[in-house]
Amino acid sequence: MKKKLYPFQKNISNIISKHNLLQQDNKVIVAVSGGSDSVALLSVLHALPLKLKLIAVYVDHCLRPQETPAEIAQTQTLCATLGIKLVIRTVDVKQLAERSKTSIEEAARSLRYQALAEVKNLHNFDKIAVGHHADDQVEEFFIRLFRGSGSTGLAGMQLQHGDIIRPLLFETKQAIEQYLRDKTIPWSTDSSNCNRDFLRNRIRHDLLPNIEENFNPGIRNTLLHTMNVIREEDDFLNHMSEDTFAQCVEEHYHSDHDHQSLSISLDIDGFLCHHLAIRRRILEKICWKMASRPSFIIIADIDLLAQKGESGKELHLSGGLRVTRQQQTINFNHPPLRGTGRGTKKSSNNYILIVDALGSYHLPEASMTIQLEEEAADVAQPLKQPQLRVDLDKVQFPLTLRGVEPGERFTPYNGAGSKKIARYFNEKKLDKNKRPTWPILLCANSVVAIVGYAIEHGVRVTETTTRILSISYVVDAETTSLY
Known part of the structure; x- marks a missing residue:
């Protein structure tokens, strides 16, 4: 019953x-x-x-x-x-x-x-x-x-x-x-x-x-009704911008020795014939796709580049994004990363951060800050999610933070052999939009940890560990859409 x-x-x-x-x-x-x-x-x-x-x-x-x-x-x-x-x-x-x-x-x-x-x-x-x-x-x-x-x-x-x-x-x-x-x-x-x-x-x-x-x-009910109207009209504008995005935006995926990257081209004539409200949404979507955080000023600058910019003019945005006008096209791309003197290599996800020492490291591409701290093994505090711990003596600075490369593998702690990180993300149901830029920590090109999720078996803490490297992160404060 x-x-x-x-x-x-x-x-x-x-x-x-x-x-x-x-x-x-x-x-x-x-x-x-x-x-x-x-x-x-x-x-x-x-x-x-x-x-x-x-x-x-x-x-x-x-x-x-x-x-x-x-x-x-x-x-x-x-x-x-x-x-x-x-x-x-x-x-x-x-x-x-x-x-x-x-x-x-x-x-x-x-x-x-x-x-x-x-x-x-x-x-x-x-x-x-x-x-x-x-x-x-x-x-x-x-x-x-x-x-x-x-x-x-x-x-x-x-x-x-x-x-x-x-x-x-x-x-x-x-x-x-x-x-x-x-x-x-x-x-x-x-x-x-x-x-x-x-x-x-x-x-x-x-x-x-x-x-x-x-x-x-009755202001509460009045506002709730008003918000409902705004929501419905916002949905309409989103649908309109999706259609326009498909008409005037092209996405290009590039492969280079198993590295993949994305660039976007925007047709200026097809773009400018639409209302500013639609144009703003298109530009915001492009920025997020290219792992660059947009702002009102950035969106206005790109729109002005489309309206009045000269061919060859370039804007440099966060996350290493380059926005360049070429005739009647605006190109969005991340130029290949150059070495930093420490053997930095090109990453398919267009960010590499060299970690020289313990401390906090902000990753705008992943919208989070990574915290690396040392703990003594005999006084280590209880583990708190999303904290990870590895044997500090089994890694050597400088370390590297970057996104996952295609086909990259690791051996999970207490896992049964090597596993593709992409498959691991599937098992953990990590949001697909976050996977391309989700950070991994490496030592000499070997995986140390998938931040927030898992460590490599070979760097695990054991009975003989005397120093512990604590790896944790905090996400950036959530932002709502600009428009």
Whole structure:
């Protein structure tokens, strides 16, 4: 006999079914902070008749040491009651914020999603479910508006983005908390939600109440409707730009002694006959394809090059990208890398970083920073995902960071022989868009580690190890589309 769902649970079930967020027997990582949103999310997913396999993940940001133990205890009790495995990950938000010169909010978000992705990859799960709701969506509109965003950003968070799903996105905070009260499920309150140092909290506690009292009491619904219109129009522009991209852009793949590279050519006449809104999207897409982070200024410069630039004029962009006008064509390419005096060779993925010593190394092409640190074997701390450890005495500086070469192989720790890295990526379900630039660490052209995933068997830590090389990474703060 089927268990009857609560009305709130039924609403979420309908959203999941209508938008194809989950399938029968899916394996889902659920982000659980102990707050009402994530507690309700875990409760609802557990109640659905989809036979989901769930793992709850609590990420300790090391920001509230007085509150965190109680939150963890409450989350452990909830998971034990539901029969759901709980994984706890610890991240150092302040360290990342200081090192990358980003806000505490951005650093926490980056590390949180990184931790969730690591647990998902470790267990070969299908989706990551997070508890964002309609009130979060409204607050996010103002955050993106104040920081500067185009229509894609102002359209708000998506129900599904890659492997991340947001089943509660159409529900209000009030409805979520009422559901928990009806089911007598306790939740924790994060004291930092009242800290007005954070922009989101100033929007939540100051700006929105002021607008509701003095301008429009229904501003939340008004904005949600507006965001829906923006989203639909943004989808239309995206479809238009996809068609235009196919008409005026050519992609060229080059092979040279088993090395592959991409170059792109843009037909200026076919490009300029379209509206600026379409042109911007085309240029942004080209930049991302060429592993170069775009900006408003960069897009404007390339568009101006198409309109008024002289043949032969060249722009130098991030990631080593060269943008050159030749008659009525704009060419995007990465020139062959030259030696650095340390035997640097051309890479099919167009970036090579020489690692001379321990420290932090930013890889814009992979949108992450690699951290290499030494640990004494007798005082090594428990391993934290996505941290890897190798025997430091089995490698020798300088090391190299680069993307994977076609056909490249390694022998995984405790693995059964050599394996192609491409096949390993398939097994780990690494996003195909990330594979070309995902970094590997090498010593004298031999693989030491696939960052965040695996080490080479030959450099593993053993009983005789005295010095350990710790390899970890943090992803760059996620950026929304410029337009």
